[in-house]
Amino acid sequence: MSKIDPIHIVGGGMAGCEAAWQAVQLGVPVVIHEMRPTVETFAHQTEGLAELVCSNSFRSDDDTSNAVGLLHWEMRQANGLIIGMGDKHSLPAGGALAVDRDAFSDDVTATLKAHPLVTIERGEVAGLPPEEWGRTIVATGPLTSPALAEAVLKVTGEDSLAFFDAIAPIVHADSIDMSKAWFQSRYDKGETEEERTAYLNCPMDEAQYEAFIDALLEAPKTEFKEWEADTPYFDACLPIEVMAERGRETPRWGPMKPVGLTNPHQPDIKAHAIVQLRRENALGTLYNIVGFQTKMKYGAQTDVFRSIPGLEGAEFARLGGIHRNTFLNSPRLLGPRMELRARPDLMFAGQVTGVEGYVESASMGLLAGRIAAYEALGRELPLPPQTTAIGALLNHITGGAEEETFQPMNVNFGLFPPLENVRGGRRGKKDRKIAYTERAKADWSAWLSDAMTA
Numbered sequence: 218m219s220k221i222d223p224i225h226i227v228g229g230g231m232a233g234c235e236a237a238w239q240a241v242q243l244g245v246p247v248v249i250h251e252m253r254p255t256v257e258t259f260a261h262q263t264e265g266l267a268e269l270v271c272s273n274s275f276r277s278d279d280d281t282s283n284a285v286g287l288l289h290w291e292m293r294q295a296n297g298l299i300i301g302m303g304d305k306h307s308l309p310a311g312g313a314l315a316v317d318r319d320a321f322s323d324d325v326t327a328t329l330k331a332h333p334l335v336t337i338e339r340g341e342v343a344g345l346p347p348e349e350w351g352r353t354i355v356a357t358g359p360l361t362s363p364a365l366a367e368a369v370l371k372v373t374g375e376d377s378l379a380f381f382d383a384i385a386p387i388v389h390a391d392s393i394d395m396s397k398a399w400f401q402s403r404y405d406k407g408e409t410e411e412e413r414t415a416y417l418n419c420p421m422d423e424a425q426y427e428a429f430i431d432a433l434l435e436a437p438k439t440e441f442k443e444w445e446a447d448t449p450y451f452d453a454c455l456p457i458e459v460m461a462e463r464g465r466e467t468p469r470w471g472p473m474k475p476v477g478l479t480n481p482h483q484p485d486i487k488a489h490a491i492v493q494l495r496r497e498n499a500l501g502t503l504y505n506i507v508g509f510q511t512k513m514k515y516g517a518q519t520d521v522f523r524s525i526p527g528l529e530g531a532e533f534a535r536l537g538g539i540h541r542n543t544f545l546n547s548p549r550l551l552g553p554r555m556e557l558r559a560r561p562d563l564m565f566a567g568q569v570t571g572v573e574g575y576v577e578s579a580s581m582g583l584l585a586g587r588i589a590a591y592e593a594l595g596r597e598l599p600l601p602p603q604t605t606a607i608g609a610l611l612n613h614i615t616g617g618a619e620e621e622t623f624q625p626m627n628v629n630f631g632l633f634p635p636l637e638n639v640r641g642g643r644r645g646k647k648d649r650k651i652a653y654t655e656r657a658k659a660d661w662s663a664w665l666s667d668a669m670t671a
């Protein structure tokens with residue numbers, strides 16, 4: 218049998234370890250390059266692989282009607298290392314999957330170390346991996362070392378990489394009250410009808426605006442961590458509450474400008490302020506609140522944003538935040554198999570591609586490992602359908618999300634193609650989640666068995 222060249226994997230975190238495991242299960246050798254302990258990050262505490270840097274929770278384990286639980290299920294079906302070790306080292310946590318972080322990381326490290334097809338090399342990859350390595354997966358996470366990040370910037374262009382997440386809250390479109398909100402771009406700008414109606418608008422009268430500003434000012438905020446204190450976000454991307462602190466009228470001159478828009482529900486009344494939401498994905502199932510990045514605590518955000526007319530019943534796919542996170546503008550930079558368009562021998566996986574969270578990152582590593590291993594074996598892995606949790610995340614980062622507003626994303630049902638024939642409204646919500654899950658499970662099982670014969 219001819220010798221199979223190893224896949225190089227940069228980063229031994231959630232995504233890198235899972236990618237390695239998937240490849241070696243298919244008989245393809247890997248070399249994992251992990252910079253710790255030679256080079257540290259501010260968040261990692263150990264030299265273990267797959268270290269959980271903060272919470273020890275993999276979130277909901279409900280695989281009947283929850284998108285994260287469904288992701289767990291898909292990874293279990295695919296013999297995932299990260300989820301398997303999570304199960305083995307789980308701690309009681311109600312409906313969530315919480316893990317004993319040290320035992321988990323020790324076991325992942327020992328399992329990979331003991332595998333005959335795995336080589337672990339400690340040391341920073343301080344630039345783009347060399348072409349001589351052949352197929353390489355870069356899974357260096359939110360704390361990608363500066364030298365590698367610089368090299369990626371050089372090959373992809375200045376605005377291709379973000380170093381901070383300034384996240385505006387994202388709302389499920391079907392939870393917006395369209396008897397109050399309307400579609401219209403400011404001054405009806407745009408060549409096509411689609412462009413002229415690209416935004417959703419929520420109007421406020423003066424009393425509502427004043428109450429909203431009070432709520433923003435009074436809401437509890439999270440403090441910046443020491444290492445975030447000198448963030449360069451401030452001028453480029455002011456949190457909405459900081460804008461309000463600078464002056465009660467400032468948001469009305471900024472993201473809440475009431476000009477160039479006419480409310481078709483009340484055409485004769487001029488709004489005092491208008492909140493705009495912009496489409497977040499090609500499906501049109503998710504909208505972000507433009508300019509509303511925030512450091513308000515999660516509970517407060519829900520209350521404050523639901524006071525906006527039209528958003529009283531808003532369901533949030535993601536709340537706002539600002540924190541350190543290095544990630545690519547993946548919809549622009551990556552091809553459909555997570556390969557860097559500028560250097561197709563390099564694939565990217567994990568949080569650096571703009572998914573968010575331990576499980577999401579591991580799941581992208583799972584897929585990258587399989588894609589790369591199939592390629593090493595001279596086969597082509599079909600991509601999973603968008604109706605599955607892993608397929609939905611892949612689609613989001615490689616083209617489903619809008620490039621201009623691309624923000625890291627947790628898995629959620631808003632990323633899935635909508636279902637037909639399921640009743641709408643609040644009462645249908647539970648049914649829809651169950652239906653999304655059932656469709657995903659059937660499609661994931663079919664994909665897994667097709668992949669075996671590809």
Ligand SMILES: Cc1cc2nc3c(=O)[nH]c(=O)nc-3n(C[C@H](O)[C@H](O)[C@H](O)COP(=O)(O)OP(=O)(O)OC[C@H]3O[C@@H](n4cnc5c(N)ncnc54)[C@H](O)[C@@H]3O)c2cc1C
Nearest residue numbers: 228230231232252271272342357358362567568574575578
């Ligand atoms: C402060 C902080 C708190 C977080 N809290 C949570 C949380 O509570 N829950 C949650 O789900 N997610 C959390 N996240 C996100 C979490 O880090 C990721 O979801 C997950 O760890 C990403 O997996 P990954 O494999 O992409 O990256 P990581 O797990 O970070 O792995 C990347 C690995 O690459 C290594 N590396 C980086 N650069 C190089 C290089 N040049 N050469 C070689 N090795 C390199 C790093 O040392 C690291 O081991 C947090 C992130 C941060 C920064």
